[in-house]
Structure formats: structure tokens, C-alpha cells
Amino acid sequence: MRTATLGPAERAESLASMAERELDLLVVGAGVVGAGTALDAATRGLSTGLVEARDWASGTSSRSSKLIHGGLRYLEMLDFALVREALKERGLLLERLAPHLVKPVPFLYPLQYKGWERLYAGCGVLLYDVMSMARTHGRGLPMHRHLSRGNALRVAPALKKNALVGALQYYDAQMDDARYVATLVRTAASYGAKVANRARVAGFLREGERVVGARVQDVEGGGEYEIRAKQIVNATGVWTDDTQSMVGERGQFHVRASKGIHLVVPKDRIHSSTGLILRTEKSVLFVIPWGRHWIVGTTDTDWDLDKAHPAASSADIDYLLEHVNSVLAVPLTRDDVEGVYAGLRPLLAGESDATSKLSREHTVAHPVPGLVVVAGGKYTTYRVMAKDAVDAAVHGLDMRVAECVTEDIPLLGAEGYRAMWNARARIAAQTGIHVVRVEHLLNRYGSLAEEVLELIAADPALGEPLQSADDYLRAEIVYAASHEGARHLDDVLTRRTRISIETFDRGTRCARDAAGLMASVLGWDKDHIEREVQHYEKRVEAERESQRQPDDLTADAARLGAPDIVPL
Numbered sequence: 001m002r003t004a005t006l007g008p009a010e011r012a013e014s015l016a017s018m019a020e021r022e023l024d025l026l027v028v029g030a031g032v033v034g035a036g037t038a039l040d041a042a043t044r045g046l047s048t049g050l051v052e053a054r055d056w057a058s059g060t061s062s063r064s065s066k067l068i069h070g071g072l073r074y075l076e077m078l079d080f081a082l083v084r085e086a087l088k089e090r091g092l093l094l095e096r097l098a099p100h101l102v103k104p105v106p107f108l109y110p111l112q113y114k115g116w117e118r119l120y121a122g123c124g125v126l127l128y129d130v131m132s133m134a135r136t137h138g139r140g141l142p143m144h145r146h147l148s149r150g151n152a153l154r155v156a157p158a159l160k161k162n163a164l165v166g167a168l169q170y171y172d173a174q175m176d177d178a179r180y181v182a183t184l185v186r187t188a189a190s191y192g193a194k195v196a197n198r199a200r201v202a203g204f205l206r207e208g209e210r211v212v213g214a215r216v217q218d219v220e221g222g223g224e225y226e227i228r229a230k231q232i233v234n235a236t237g238v239w240t241d242d243t244q245s246m247v248g249e250r251g252q253f254h255v256r257a258s259k260g261i262h263l264v265v266p267k268d269r270i271h272s273s274t275g276l277i278l279r280t281e282k283s284v285l286f287v288i289p290w291g292r293h294w295i296v297g298t299t300d301t302d303w304d305l306d307k308a309h310p311a312a313s314s315a316d317i318d319y320l321l322e323h324v325n326s327v328l329a330v331p332l333t334r335d336d337v338e339g340v341y342a343g344l345r346p347l348l349a350g351e352s353d354a355t356s357k358l359s360r361e362h363t364v365a366h367p368v369p370g371l372v373v374v375a376g377g378k379y380t381t382y383r384v385m386a387k388d389a390v391d392a393a394v395h396g397l398d399m400r401v402a403e404c405v406t407e408d409i410p411l412l413g414a415e416g417y418r419a420m421w422n423a424r425a426r427i428a429a430q431t432g433i434h435v436v437r438v439e440h441l442l443n444r445y446g447s448l449a450e451e452v453l454e455l456i457a458a459d460p461a462l463g464e465p466l467q468s469a470d471d472y473l474r475a476e477i478v479y480a481a482s483h484e485g486a487r488h489l490d491d492v493l494t495r496r497t498r499i500s501i502e503t504f505d506r507g508t509r510c511a512r513d514a515a516g517l518m519a520s521v522l523g524w525d526k527d528h529i530e531r532e533v534q535h536y537e538k539r540v541e542a543e544r545e546s547q548r549q550p551d552d553l554t555a556d557a558a559r560l561g562a563p564d565i566v567p568l
Helices: 008-020 032-041 072-076 080-097 116-134 149-155 177-190 236-246 314-323 379-394 417-422 422-431 436-458 472-481 489-496 513-520 526-546 552-558
Strands: 023-028 048-051 102-109 143-146 166-174 194-196 197-205 210-218 224-234 254-266 275-279 284-290 293-297 338-351 362-368 370-377 469-473
Touching: 008 048, 008 194, 008 422, 032 048, 032 080, 032 177, 032 379, 048 197, 048 224, 048 552, 072 080, 080 116, 080 210, 080 379, 102 116, 102 149, 102 284, 116 166, 116 472, 116 489, 149 166, 149 370, 149 472, 166 284, 177 194, 177 489, 177 513, 194 197, 197 224, 197 489, 210 436, 224 236, 224 379, 236 254, 236 338, 236 370, 254 526, 275 513, 284 314, 284 362, 338 370, 362 379, 370 379, 417 436, 417 526, 436 469, 469 472, 472 489, 489 513, 526 552
Parallel strands: 023 048, 023 224, 048 194, 102 275, 224 370
Antiparallel strands: 102 166, 143 166, 197 210, 210 224, 254 293, 254 338, 275 284, 284 293, 362 370
């Protein structure tokens, strides 16, 4: 079984190794596109480095709607090429690349008008299914079906009877976006890429017009490294313009940030066996199944404030509640909301476009010799973006380079996953862990669940649930620090797990227990544990305060009241 360990020792070794000799390719930014670019380059045989200023997926790539989808609404815009490309990628992820992480999810589209709407929407969903199957991938998903109002209400009793005259049900897919990126990074490392989080690019190295490397600060250790590379890929998403400014080049396009917020509510607040997709005056609203919870989102508004910590305002929350309650028989209230998160979409734009009309396409540019920029796009098509970025970088390499092979490279944990899933009852009997817990581990780690189970075998206490967050085992917290590159409590509670949005206390009640488990791996003393816990509690309080503010300006100011534990 292929694997890779991203503990403290491996991080230090990666930084030192990147500074020792010139790389073929250095990728800046470890969101889904940067991580995918590192994997693409490494699997072509290129010596590859990946640096990230904060944590894997700490920006946009951990704050999405958690969907892998073709973009049904882009059919209405007649953007067939984008939908076709995304459907192919959806099928690859479901069937070949990450079946342990990407899962089918049903959606119900309520019809409000008799006759024409069923014909119009039905033709669109039929085309969606046909395009999916035509790409040879996607046959594993059920075809859409038409439902009468009575049948729709049996599937989704939470809906008001007068909110629909009938419905369509179709399938897309979902994943835990932050976990997906962490797995991408580890997969790249398993193929030889050197990776380091909390490693910030402070500037670029130049020889004449050419960019030949980067000055990288170890945010944790305080040192600085000169990392030289034949080509550098800027994959920093909403920070693209900021990164470009370091070379005195704004670039050939401009990246705008659009804020999308999501609410997380308990499963029992919405009585339904399917997700929902609802039209709004601007876009669409999703109600997405998420384990023992629902995710409700999203908004689409311009954002030009702090990019690291976009804040959800009271107005944002009211907007989502108002729209979802328009179809629910029992309305949601603020008291039903367990978690709230806000993310920024990187959209390609001119200076005055409205965010809802900005491009979801991606662009790759070579603004100066030695530097490639990739921006825009959709989470689902990250692999295509990564391929295009590496293809552009290869043009600047004086060597013969293989073609992209990531279409056939499963992510770590995919190999052997289905066999382990079939054997989950036997694994439960052998380990003494309930079969539901084994299923949980397999759906988060795939066949790498064996490594988590080995931790439990060595210390049975790690097989117990985490205090006040019993969806997760204590071993998962240790594993996040020892194998997945987690450096701080926030990394674990917000991204390696989703405790920060899946509990009403936002993870504060389990923070000390989790910090103590991390300390055994990262060598924290009591003072360090206390500092991590206090920082996390301040972060949660700042987020809560921001969500009580009436608008973006006041929400942003409130959220910035809690500084980062490691200042950048």
C-alpha cells in the first residue's frame, strides 16, 4: 500500500531538501489546484516542491459547498464545454481516482409550475445524465427521475405542500474538500514531491527578467530558505494578484473574490432523505446531506476585505434562512444553526463585472519567464487546471517531459478501499471497533484506515471517541499531527476534522482534549497546549461576534479581533 507520512520531521526534511538543489518545478499555494499541480508534476518525473503559507486547503479549498458536480446550471447558460469537462472529472473521481472520498448524493428539485417547467427542467437534467454517460464515466450514478407532488413529499416530508407541484430527483457527488486536499498533498509526496505547510513565499528570486526561485520563510521555525526552481507555478487562488505583485507584474488577468457562506444544521431539523436544490433570484441554493448534518448554502457577493478570514455577517445568515424557509414546513431559526463558514471563490474578471456573471473558467498564463500563473476554475476540474499549468511550465524546461498521467493515478487510500469496505464487518470483529466506526474511518481514509487502526492497536485508549465530539476517534487527532501535516489545533478542528462546524460549541469543549493528543506528536508542553486552546477559543468567539454584525465591514472587523496563532 502506497503511503506518505507528513509529520514534523518530514516537514523539516522537505524544506531543507528544497533549498539544497534546484527543483524542476516549485508550486506556491496548497489549495486543491496547487496540490493537484504538485501531483501532476511529480508523476511526470519532475523534481517538485510545494509550499503553503498556512495549512493545506486553509483558504477557498476548505470552505466550498463540498460538491463534485458538473454544474447543472451552466447548461442553462449553454456552457456545454464546461459541463462536459466537469462531468468527466466527476466520473473519474467517483470511479477511479478517489472512490473512498467522493460519494454520490441525491438532490430534489421542486417544480413550482405545471406543464412547461417539468418539460424545461426535465430536458436539462436528461441532457446532464446523457452527457455524463457519454463521457464513459458516470454510469455508476442513478438516472434522474420525475416525481409527483405526493412522491416528492414522501422523499422530502420537510417541504411545504404548497411549495411544489412535483419534482425532479437527480444525482451529483460530494466530498470533504479539506480532507481531499490533504490526501492530494500526501499523494504528491508519495511520488517524491517535497511539501511544506507554514512556509510563506516572502519574495521571488530574479536573474534579469527571469524568475529563478523564491525566498521562503519557515513560519514555524523562523528560518528563511532560498529555493531555486526552473519553473514556478503561482496557484494562490484569491491571493493571485498579491503574489504577482512580488514580481512587479499584475499579470494578464485580474482575480476577484466572491464570498459564499454556508450554514450547518443538525439532520433532525430537516426531515428529508434527499438533498434539495432551490432557485433564488441570483443563483441556486443547496441543502446538502452531510453525515448527521445538513449544509445550507450558498451566497454570492463581492468581497474586498480580509482574504484569510472572510466573515459571515448577520445579513448573510438571514438571507440563507429566509430562502430555505420559503419551502420548509417547519422553518429553521438561528438556534438551529450549529456552524457557519465563509469562503471566497477566485473568479476571473474585468474591473466592473458583477460576481454572479464572472467566469468559472480557468486561465493559465506565463507573465514573465520562469513563472506560470493558474487561476479561476471549479473545484471539480482541479485536475484539468493542474495539467494545463504543468503543460505551460514544461514549455520553459530544457528537457523532454512525459505527458500528464493523473487520469490514472488513484489518490492514497483508493487502492484496496473497496476490498476493505467489503470486509468491514471482519475488520470490526478483529479490532474490537464497532462496524459503524470502521465505516467512518474507511470513508475518511480509505485503505489508509489501516494506519489509524495501528495507532489504536498500540494504544487502545485512542480507540475511544474524542471528548464532546464523539463522531471522531482520539486516534484521528494523533494521526492528523503525525501523518497529515497538522501543526496547530485549528488545523485539526477546522480541516482534518469538521468539529468546528459540526458541534454547537464549535469545538471549544473538545479543544483541550485534542490539544493534549497533538502534544504527544508535536512535543508541546503545558504552556504550549494552553496557548493553542486559548487561541482557538478566541477564534471561535471572534467568529460568533462577526456573525452578529449587520454587514461585511463590521463582520470583518469583529473577525480580525482574533489574531492568527502564527502571524504571517
